[in-house]
Amino acid sequence: MNDTFSNNKQIGIVSTFSELVTTDFKEEKNALCWYRNLEGDFAAIVDKLQLKENITEVYPKDLVALQLSEQGTIAREIILNDIQLLADFGASPSLNLLKCYERDAEFDFISTDVYSFHVDRSPIATDTFLCTYHGAASDIIGNEQAVQKILIPEIREKLKALHSGPSGEFKSFLEENYFDLHYLAQPNITPTNLGLGHLWRLAVDHPKQQVPPCIHRAPIEKDGEYRLLLIC
Structure with a gap:
């Protein structure tokens, strides 16, 4: 077990998918981790896939079509099983082969891309699920750290100054442009990296949420290395 996870008051550790989806967020705990040490060769899958754009969605049929080694086949079965678990739960998982996300360069004083620490928001009760199988993994920080x-x-x-409408519409302006979702980490904070192979459930900002949403960011990709990420 990773002590960084188990000693972090923000993170709850579970050992099954059922626990992951049924355990309640509470108090400061707004990230749940199904902690796993996965077998299999996920790099072999990445090597066989073709990047068509900076972000290419990979479908189960694409995985099934790959000719893989024994270890590659084990990795494929794990991914297919994770997709099925999430789909059966009612989520809409997407497996992405990633070179990079689009950068927000519109304003020099505030960034609203996924490399900035941010929270997810939804009009309905939902959570964010993600698992990085290969490549750089995402980071989270506590709400008191940002x-x-x-x-x-x-x-x-x-x-x-950017807002051209009445002052009473400023709040709506911030929300419509997602400015209110982004956070700046406090000085000298060390983010918690989510690591490889673990399936995470992160709290989202929605009307029924009982805890603060989980602040997270996408990692800077390593040169020449693609990420393989399951997210919904």
Whole structure:
């Protein structure tokens, strides 16, 4: 067991998929980890797949069509099983081969891409599930370790200058442009890396949520290495 996970008050550790989907978030715990040491050669799958765009969705039929070694076949069965578990639960999992995400370069004072620490928001009760099988993995931080970017005075003033409507519509302007979802980590904070092979459930901002949403970010990809990520 990773001590970084087990000693982190933000993270709950479970040992089955059933526990992952039925355990409640509570208090500061807004990230649940089905901790796994997976067998199989996931790099072999990445090597066989073709990147068509910076983000290429991989479907079960694409995986089934691959000619793989014994270890590659073990890895494929794990991925297919994870997809099926999530689909049976009612989620819509997507397996992505990733070179990189699109960068937000529109404003020099605030970033709203996934490389920025952010939370997910939904109008309905839902959670974010993700598992990195290969490549760099995502990071999370505790809510007390970050400040919402729109509350930083110099950023807020620039956003007010950018907003052309009535002051009463400023809050809606922030939400419509996703500015309110992004956070700045406090100085000297070390994020928790989610690692490879573990299936995570992260709290999302929605009307029925009982805990603060989980602040997370996509990693900077390693040169020449693709990520293989299951997410929904």
